[in-house]
Structure formats: structure tokens, C-alpha cells
Amino acid sequence: MTFSVDDTRGASLARRAGRVARAIACAAVFCGAATADAQAPAAAVPGVAPQMVNVAGRSATTLNGRWRSIIDPYETGYYNYRRRPDANGWFRDRKPANAQELIEYDFDQSPLLNVPGDWNSQQAELLFYEGTVWYRTRFERALAPGRRLFVHFGGANYQARAWMDGNELGMHEGGFTPFGFEVTDALEAGTHSLVVKVDNQRHPEAVPTVNSDWWNYGGITREVTLVETPSTFVRDYTLQLDPADPRRVRGWVQLDGPDSARTAVTIRIPRAGLSQTVTPDASGRAVVSFDARRLARWSPDHPNLYDVEIATAAETIRDRIGFRTLAVRGTQILLNGEPIFLRGISMHEESPYEARRAYSTDDARTSLGWVKELGGNFVRLAHYPHNEAMLRAADEMGVIVWAEIPVYWTIQWENPATLASARQQLGEMVTRDRNRASVALWSVANETPRDANPAAGPRITFLRNLVAHVRGMDNTRLITAALEHRYVGRDTIVIDDPLGEVLDVIGNNEYLGWYDGSPEKADSITWRSAFNKPLVMSEFGGDALQGLHGPAANRWTEEYQARIYQRQAAMLRRIPMLAGTSPWILKDFRSPRRPLPGIQDYFNRKGLISDRGERKLAFYELQRFYLELRAAHPDPGAER
Missing domain, CATH: 3.20.20.80 (Glycosidases)
Structure with missing residues (x-):
């Protein structure tokens, strides 16, 4: 999936309508729609990666902490004076090459904001602010051959664009749901600059719209994580009691990667003595079904949760899941x-x-x-x-x-x-x-x-x-x-x-x-x-x-x-x-x-x-x- 950088903040209805088809196409295994905007630079950039579940149960490194920030109400860091995208915008995270070069920003000298956290409560002058704030963090990472790396955001309000080492990763809209970008191919050993432009302006066509009765907290408001996976990994899964036959758990596991159709997956619930190994189909999806009669039901007075393992030869993901019917x-x-x-x-x-x-x-x-x-x-x-x-x-x-x-x-x-x-x-x-x-x-x-x-x-x-x-x-x-x-x-x-x-x-x-x-x-x-x-x-x-x-x-x-x-x-x-x-x-x-x-x-x-x-x-x-x-x-x- 690709999309291009826009040259106006408000995309036309016709361009935005193209997302409907993607939203429908992604309904079965929801991909997280990227936008397609007109009049872009020649180079297209990757979009939001297919959604990955249970980041906490994976091999992950937190990027939470104190990020450098620049308040940008005119979006000077993204547009030039003709309101066109600036190829040398602030996402480049550059320093002057010499004493003559003019660069009018410096992340290293800019204030710090907590991530996760909203900007409104961290700086008094931002209490009512609606607009763009740029965030930057740096991290060191070396990736072994055959491994993949994703940067995962628990949420950022409302529109978030991300760049790694000056190269755009993609854009996500929606202030309360997770998204991520694959950075495997963009990563070489060394120190990396991750820049995120977050814009919480309200718009009539957005969800929510301009009219609401709560505070429009802006910023990277939820955790940011680097998630490392094998080349073929478990991206998504669901395990629930079958509403038609509560004596059985039914669900599926979705793999992502070149060997998805050839990678066996084992689902284990050790406390209940349950284990099942399944093989995915050509799309990388494996159907799961096993006897649930050993599982105690979840309820408010008895919130029974089971440690669950979803494992391939290359990784094990751990979750805690309860089973009940509604x-x-x-x-x-x-x-x-x-x-x-x-x-x-x-x-x-x-x-x-x-x-x-x-x-x-x-x-x-x-x-x-x-x-x-x-x-x-x-x-x-x-x-x-x-x-x-x-x-x-x-x-x-x-x-x-x-x-x-x-x-x-x-x-x-x-x-x-x-x-x-x-x-x-x-x-x-x-x-x-x-x-x-x-x-x-x-x-x-x-x-x-x-x-x-x-x-x-x-x-x-x-x-x-x-x-x-x-x-x-x-x-x-x-x-x-x-x-x-x-x-x-x-x-x-x-x-x-x-x-x-x-x-x-x-x-x-x-x-x-x-x-x-x-x-x-x-x-x-x-x-x-x-x-x-x-x-x-x-x-x-x-x-x-x-x-x-x-x-x-x-x-x-x-x-x-x-x-x-x-x-x-x-x-x-x-x-x-x-x-x-x-x-x-x-x-x-x-x-x-x-x-x-x-x-x-x-x-x-x-x-x-x-x-x-x-x-x-x-x-x-x-x-x-x-x-x-x-x-x-x-x-x-x-x-x-």
C-alpha cells in the first residue's frame, strides 16, 4: 500500500472517497487505511503497516520518554511559503553544514515533552492549542539478518506523519486507535532519528467532527514501541468461545511474511492442558478450534484469565485471555x-x-x-x-x-x-x-x-x-x-x-x-x-x-x-x-x-x-x- 504527500491540508471529497474502497477491502483483516492525496512529490512513501495486535506480548523496546518538540501553528516545518511541501522540512532533523547555511529550527535546543502524554497539560501555553507539534527522538538499533522491525504507536491525536532518518514512513488519521510502520528496510546500524508531526486540528469531515464536549488533547498520547519480529510472524489472532457452541473455542491466527503458508503455529493454554498445532492456508491464516470444557468462564465476580501462548518455531507471543459468552x-x-x-x-x-x-x-x-x-x-x-x-x-x-x-x-x-x-x-x-x-x-x-x-x-x-x-x-x-x-x-x-x-x-x-x-x-x-x-x-x-x-x-x-x-x-x-x-x-x-x-x-x-x-x-x-x-x-x- 502506498500514498503520496499532499500539498494542501484539506483533501478533496473525491480523493478522500477513495479510502472507502480500501476500508471495505480491509474489513476481513483490517489493514488501517492510508490516505491518497494529490499533487505529491515524485517519490511515494509506504503507508501504515497492517495492524499488529498485542504489542506488549512481543519482543519490544519502549521509545517512551522525553522527546524534543517544536510548536508549529503555521506548519512552517512542512510547507514552504507557497504552501507546497518542503523537501527540506523539519522532518530532515538537519544541522547547518557550515556557518553560512540557514536552518531555522533545532530539535536539540527545543523543549521536551513526555511521551506518552498530551501537550495541553504539559505546557501552560498549550492548554487550548490546536495545531501542529513536531516530536523527535533518537535511538540506536542494529537489526540481525532475517529480522523485521516496526515502530508502533498506541495512539496520536489526530493526524500523525512519521519520518525515520528523514524518509517518510506514512500517515495515520484517528486520535484513539493504534498504528505502526515497518522500518526494516530503512534501518541500518547506528543512531536513528524518528520525527513525528502531530496535528490535532478539528475538521468537519473528520471523526469526531468539530463539535464535541471533551478536551481535544493533542500529542502522542499513548506508548511508542519498537517491535522486532522474525521475517514471518504472527500479526493477528482471535480466540473466543463459539456463540453457537460454547463448548468450543474457535478463532484464527494470521501470519505475515514470505513463509506464511508454510509456518506451523501452536496455540497453548498450559493451565488447562490445551495445545493445538495448525497450518495456515495460502493467505497465511490458520483456523483454530478446540474443546473449551476445561476453561472456567470469565465474569465480574470471577474474572478468570488464562495465559495463552501463540508460537511458531521462531517466536512465542504471550497473552492473557478470558472466555465467556454474551x-x-x-x-x-x-x-x-x-x-x-x-x-x-x-x-x-x-x-x-x-x-x-x-x-x-x-x-x-x-x-x-x-x-x-x-x-x-x-x-x-x-x-x-x-x-x-x-x-x-x-x-x-x-x-x-x-x-x-x-x-x-x-x-x-x-x-x-x-x-x-x-x-x-x-x-x-x-x-x-x-x-x-x-x-x-x-x-x-x-x-x-x-x-x-x-x-x-x-x-x-x-x-x-x-x-x-x-x-x-x-x-x-x-x-x-x-x-x-x-x-x-x-x-x-x-x-x-x-x-x-x-x-x-x-x-x-x-x-x-x-x-x-x-x-x-x-x-x-x-x-x-x-x-x-x-x-x-x-x-x-x-x-x-x-x-x-x-x-x-x-x-x-x-x-x-x-x-x-x-x-x-x-x-x-x-x-x-x-x-x-x-x-x-x-x-x-x-x-x-x-x-x-x-x-x-x-x-x-x-x-x-x-x-x-x-x-x-x-x-x-x-x-x-x-x-x-x-x-x-x-x-x-x-x-x-
């Missing part, structure tokens, strides 16, 4: 064949005690520990794929996950390039996380407005496409979206968005007591659904400034927020099709939409915990509700 029966969600009520909370990817992008295992374990403290068994990871450490911590801690892509509010439904981007990000999320037992729900959208013709407009066509795409990639999980409802009369709310016809679980966002009347309005509301399917109330709540106390009738006080949760709990108990809740939100988070001085100060204050980690009164209201629900509806496998 299904729906009428309005119930079934885990391992038994009904489960999802007691959850929504969460943004912010650090527990700081206003910055979260990325670490410690961040994840603290936040999920708060979910468990609430009495929860479930978290909605809004509104984009969170980092891989979060999913692995959820596996270990027994927290069920709703994972989603940022198809949010009002994106360009009729733009083929926007659809291609959504499919790409959905595919990259599913590829990365489909071996995580905790992931139960793939979400394709949040609060998207209905078409004028709800059953046949561009929005419904777009979202049905995404549903079909994810079903083609993974048939072991449930598909959902957070929908909007409508009133019939004054006191009846109906959920009948036509998208619900193709979903397994209906999500619904409502803000009775905050955006919709007083908290007491919930007392008189009747809920109806057009679908005989489980309902998760995916958002509800209201704002409170931690430490602000006063009458329960006064907005912004902890007492008012607690009152919302009291009235909501009473209403939720009366909804017959309700199968779960994930109110908004675990922790206060940054948002430029929230400027009210002394109260918001650019934070959304709907958190049950403040941005400094302090619990509000509503935390204990929800905790009380969840303890009652758990007593009434014990989790599958829980001690009775």
Missing part, C-alpha cells in the same frame, strides 16, 4: 447464559487525579477501582476507544466494558470519506480489543440526530453500514449505540429510533432534572420502547461543584446533584426493559464548552468525583442504588 433474550442481557444487570458509569479518558489524558495501568486501575467501589460491574468508555491498558485492567478486575468510536453528534453523514474514517477507526478498535473478555458491547454512535426521513436517511444508512462492518469482524459481542428519545404527550417517553432495529442492545441518554425539567419530573415519566430488546440508560445526571453545598433546589450544589440521582433511582426501578445503567459521569473532565467562572472553569462538573479525586454526595446515592440492585439481581456466578 447473548440477549428478550429484554435481558445474558452473560454465560445467565441474566446480568449492568451497574455502571460512563468515563472519559482522563487521569484520576489530574486534568490530563490517561494512559497508564495505574490510571486505569484507580478509575476502575472507583467503579468497583460504587458497586459497579460495568463501565462505558466514552466517547472513543480508550487506551489498551484500560481494557486489560478491566479484564483483570472483572469490569464489563462498553467500547465506542467517536461518531458523535452531527458528523457528515453523506461524506464517503467520513464513513471511511469511521469504518477505519471501528476496525482498528475491534482488531485491538477483540480478545479482551471484558469488552461486551461495541457502540457505533452517540446522540446522533434523526434524519428527516428516520428510516431511510443518510444517517441511518451510514450507521447501518457500521453495524454490518462490526458484525462482519466479530460475532461474539453485542452491538449498541446511545440513542435519543422523543416524547409522546407530556409524561411518556418513547424510544423508537429506527437504528434500534439493527442493534442488540438499546442505549438511551436522558437528562431529566438537568436539561429536562426538575428532578421531580422523573416521578411522573413512563418509558416505552419500540423494541423487545435490553435497554441500557447510557447517560443521566447533572452538574455539581464539589464542596459547594446549599439547598437541594439550587443548581450546582452537591445536594441538587444528589437529588437528581435519588429521583432517577426511583424512576429506573419502574422501567421493565431496563438491563443496565451508565450515568454521566465518573469524574469531572475538561471541556471548552463549559466556561462558567467559579463553577465550571472549563470543566464538565457532572462527575461523581471531582477532578482532584474527591467524592460528591451523588457518589454515595448511586452506590446505595447499586448495592440494592446487586442484592436483587446478583451477578452470574456470584456467591448467593
Whole structure:
């Protein structure tokens, strides 16, 4: 796959539409689409490498640390004064050859930024910055004959271009999913310069679009790793219980390299005494199927994980995988064949005690520990794929996950390039996380407005496409979206968005007591659904400034927020099709939409915990509700 460097930031719709075909072609083994832009220099450059899973379980070297950085709001390091790509841009990482040569940048004298990390929280002047920042690190590497090397990024927001020793590796768009570049042929023994241009500008055709309610953290926000492999290596695999026959594990292994069709692969689960050797077909794919009756099921109370080895003669990859089934029966969600009520909370990817992008295992374990403290068994990871450490911590801690892509509010439904981007990000999320037992729900959208013709407009066509795409990639999980409802009369709310016809679980966002009347309005509301399917109330709540106390009738006080949760709990108990809740939100988070001085100060204050980690009164209201629900509806496998 190749693409060329563009000479304008905004590619035309026609050029971007070409990515749709690539997105569709890559659906079976998703490749991560590269872009094709016009009027490029003569030399084409490689694109994003086919996606590699479980980097942590491979032979890898971290490139995390302190990288040199240059702020570049005019993109001077990439374009010349005619807005054409500059062949001697900053990616060359050059020094003047003599005292007469003019070079107007110097990475070695430039400030340092932590990688992983967002730039907004590291430098005060970058708090609201949207634009380009250049990153550079140097490393030494010698590669033995017959070995391959990839540089892997866990995520960079939003567009990232990378160069090795001045040679372009490729470009990736999408701020929350992994990507990588093969550098085998570009590598000689010695010290190497890796330069990355990261641009977090928002664009109407992008996913997410320009309109959102969270902080646009820019930078290389997740881990960067050098991954060394044999010439033929295991690129991807999946192992899950067969939904049609849970007595068996089924899956596949995908090899990459010249000997893919001739390399045997052995899958071992030592603790269960299971081992199987398979031979790939001509495409390098080997189908796996073995008896699962020795495997204990994964559940919130018993998050059983098994050490799994995927081995060839040249490498062994290690993972920890849990095995469980998911299904729906009428309005119930079934885990391992038994009904489960999802007691959850929504969460943004912010650090527990700081206003910055979260990325670490410690961040994840603290936040999920708060979910468990609430009495929860479930978290909605809004509104984009969170980092891989979060999913692995959820596996270990027994927290069920709703994972989603940022198809949010009002994106360009009729733009083929926007659809291609959504499919790409959905595919990259599913590829990365489909071996995580905790992931139960793939979400394709949040609060998207209905078409004028709800059953046949561009929005419904777009979202049905995404549903079909994810079903083609993974048939072991449930598909959902957070929908909007409508009133019939004054006191009846109906959920009948036509998208619900193709979903397994209906999500619904409502803000009775905050955006919709007083908290007491919930007392008189009747809920109806057009679908005989489980309902998760995916958002509800209201704002409170931690430490602000006063009458329960006064907005912004902890007492008012607690009152919302009291009235909501009473209403939720009366909804017959309700199968779960994930109110908004675990922790206060940054948002430029929230400027009210002394109260918001650019934070959304709907958190049950403040941005400094302090619990509000509503935390204990929800905790009380969840303890009652758990007593009434014990989790599958829980001690009775």
C-alpha cells in the first residue's frame, strides 16, 4: 500500500472517497487505511503497516520518554511559503553544514515533552492549542539478518506523519486507535532519528467532527514501541468461545511474511492442558478450534484469565485471555447464559487525579477501582476507544466494558470519506480489543440526530453500514449505540429510533432534572420502547461543584446533584426493559464548552468525583442504588 504527500491540508471529497474502497477491502483483516492525496512529490512513501495486535506480548523496546518538540501553528516545518511541501522540512532533523547555511529550527535546543502524554497539560501555553507539534527522538538499533522491525504507536491525536532518518514512513488519521510502520528496510546500524508531526486540528469531515464536549488533547498520547519480529510472524489472532457452541473455542491466527503458508503455529493454554498445532492456508491464516470444557468462564465476580501462548518455531507471543459468552433474550442481557444487570458509569479518558489524558495501568486501575467501589460491574468508555491498558485492567478486575468510536453528534453523514474514517477507526478498535473478555458491547454512535426521513436517511444508512462492518469482524459481542428519545404527550417517553432495529442492545441518554425539567419530573415519566430488546440508560445526571453545598433546589450544589440521582433511582426501578445503567459521569473532565467562572472553569462538573479525586454526595446515592440492585439481581456466578 502506498500514498503520496499532499500539498494542501484539506483533501478533496473525491480523493478522500477513495479510502472507502480500501476500508471495505480491509474489513476481513483490517489493514488501517492510508490516505491518497494529490499533487505529491515524485517519490511515494509506504503507508501504515497492517495492524499488529498485542504489542506488549512481543519482543519490544519502549521509545517512551522525553522527546524534543517544536510548536508549529503555521506548519512552517512542512510547507514552504507557497504552501507546497518542503523537501527540506523539519522532518530532515538537519544541522547547518557550515556557518553560512540557514536552518531555522533545532530539535536539540527545543523543549521536551513526555511521551506518552498530551501537550495541553504539559505546557501552560498549550492548554487550548490546536495545531501542529513536531516530536523527535533518537535511538540506536542494529537489526540481525532475517529480522523485521516496526515502530508502533498506541495512539496520536489526530493526524500523525512519521519520518525515520528523514524518509517518510506514512500517515495515520484517528486520535484513539493504534498504528505502526515497518522500518526494516530503512534501518541500518547506528543512531536513528524518528520525527513525528502531530496535528490535532478539528475538521468537519473528520471523526469526531468539530463539535464535541471533551478536551481535544493533542500529542502522542499513548506508548511508542519498537517491535522486532522474525521475517514471518504472527500479526493477528482471535480466540473466543463459539456463540453457537460454547463448548468450543474457535478463532484464527494470521501470519505475515514470505513463509506464511508454510509456518506451523501452536496455540497453548498450559493451565488447562490445551495445545493445538495448525497450518495456515495460502493467505497465511490458520483456523483454530478446540474443546473449551476445561476453561472456567470469565465474569465480574470471577474474572478468570488464562495465559495463552501463540508460537511458531521462531517466536512465542504471550497473552492473557478470558472466555465467556454474551447473548440477549428478550429484554435481558445474558452473560454465560445467565441474566446480568449492568451497574455502571460512563468515563472519559482522563487521569484520576489530574486534568490530563490517561494512559497508564495505574490510571486505569484507580478509575476502575472507583467503579468497583460504587458497586459497579460495568463501565462505558466514552466517547472513543480508550487506551489498551484500560481494557486489560478491566479484564483483570472483572469490569464489563462498553467500547465506542467517536461518531458523535452531527458528523457528515453523506461524506464517503467520513464513513471511511469511521469504518477505519471501528476496525482498528475491534482488531485491538477483540480478545479482551471484558469488552461486551461495541457502540457505533452517540446522540446522533434523526434524519428527516428516520428510516431511510443518510444517517441511518451510514450507521447501518457500521453495524454490518462490526458484525462482519466479530460475532461474539453485542452491538449498541446511545440513542435519543422523543416524547409522546407530556409524561411518556418513547424510544423508537429506527437504528434500534439493527442493534442488540438499546442505549438511551436522558437528562431529566438537568436539561429536562426538575428532578421531580422523573416521578411522573413512563418509558416505552419500540423494541423487545435490553435497554441500557447510557447517560443521566447533572452538574455539581464539589464542596459547594446549599439547598437541594439550587443548581450546582452537591445536594441538587444528589437529588437528581435519588429521583432517577426511583424512576429506573419502574422501567421493565431496563438491563443496565451508565450515568454521566465518573469524574469531572475538561471541556471548552463549559466556561462558567467559579463553577465550571472549563470543566464538565457532572462527575461523581471531582477532578482532584474527591467524592460528591451523588457518589454515595448511586452506590446505595447499586448495592440494592446487586442484592436483587446478583451477578452470574456470584456467591448467593
